[in-house]
Amino acid sequence: MPPKRDPNRRASGTLRERLARLLPGVHVPVPRGRVAVVRLFGPIPGGGRSSSLAELAAHLRDSRRVPAVVLDIDSPGGSASASDDLFLAFERLARAKPLVASIRGTGASGAYLAALAARRIVANPNAIVGSIGVISAGPRVPRLLDRVGVGVSVRKAGRLKDMGAPWHDDSDEEQAKEQELVDAIYDAFVARVAAARRMSPERVRELATGEVWLGTRALELGLVDEIGDLERAVEIAAGMARVPSRSTRVRLRQPLLGRLVDRFATRAALAAADEIEARFGGRFRGL
Numbered sequence: 426m427p428p429k430r431d432p433n434r435r436a437s438g439t440l441r442e443r444l445a446r447l448l449p450g451v452h453v454p455v456p457r458g459r460v461a462v463v464r465l466f467g468p469i470p471g472g473g474r475s476s477s478l479a480e481l482a483a484h485l486r487d488s489r490r491v492p493a494v495v496l497d498i499d500s501p502g503g504s505a506s507a508s509d510d511l512f513l514a515f516e517r518l519a520r521a522k523p524l525v526a527s528i529r530g531t532g533a534s535g536a537y538l539a540a541l542a543a544r545r546i547v548a549n550p551n552a553i554v555g556s557i558g559v560i561s562a563g564p565r566v567p568r569l570l571d572r573v574g575v576g577v578s579v580r581k582a583g584r585l586k587d588m589g590a591p592w593h594d595d596s597d598e599e600q601a602k603e604q605e606l607v608d609a610i611y612d613a614f615v616a617r618v619a620a621a622r623r624m625s626p627e628r629v630r631e632l633a634t635g636e637v638w639l640g641t642r643a644l645e646l647g648l649v650d651e652i653g654d655l656e657r658a659v660e661i662a663a664g665m666a667r668v669p670s671r672s673t674r675v676r677l678r679q680p681l682l683g684r685l686v687d688r689f690a691t692r693a694a695l696a697a698a699d700e701i702e703a704r705f706g707g708r709f710r711g712l
Contacts, residue, residue: 455673456490460492460495460659460666460670460671460672461493461673461675462497462659462673462674463482464497465478465498465500465536468502469503469504469507469535469536471504471507472507475507479511483517485675486518487521491675492667493525494524494525495672496515496524496525496539496542497527498526498528498529498531499530500531501533502536502537504535505559508538512541515542522666523544523662523665524543525543525545525546525547525658525661526539526546527653528546528547528640529552529654530553531552532546532548534557537556538614541617542621545650545661546649547649548640550641551639554638554643554648556636557615558611558614559610559611561606563589565591565594567593567594577593579592585599615629622647622648624647
């Protein structure tokens, strides 16, 4: 005997959901009243993906359909400027409606910074949390270039314009300037943690050594609010918004062709690009 059809479910809605599974470019709106779950997975690069997340945060902030948001995090961090941009975008969202962060695997460095925007941070017991610090690194290969007979011709205006270029070693002035920038970014990171976690800057600096902790230890240190999984984070966000504990994963709508290409042709390339960006792109990063 065939299953009975739900009279409250529109045929068009059913068709759209089926098409969405077959054709990833078909857009299905967020069901009204459900907690929106936004994924922050993988390294945080500058540009494209991080700006899209910031745009999504603004969209969810203004949407009347979405009562609360959970930021689902499994990321080692990345670009310091992109991470801070995400923090600001999600901080604005948290002022408008409940935002809860869920650290399921890794919430380190810039990803932890983004989590600080949430009203509450939930972490899995064995999640990796912390890495409060800043590093700037890049190769210097002048001797290798000499060995293979490659020279670099430079024309510049401004004596520090090629600071950090791989074809020469850093001068004392360049090293001092770069350390000054790293220290400034570090001070800003410490200030964000102190304000969000209601700690003194001195206490944060004791923790801001770049080390990481498991979720249970992070709770003891005051870096997270509760031990739990993504479902628990949804329950907390729903409770804050006084809606049923139901959720939907959301992302920005993209054209059908772009979504198909992303899924079937460029996934490996994007993963490789993320890895390259995480290792070499962006001079200043939190990890």
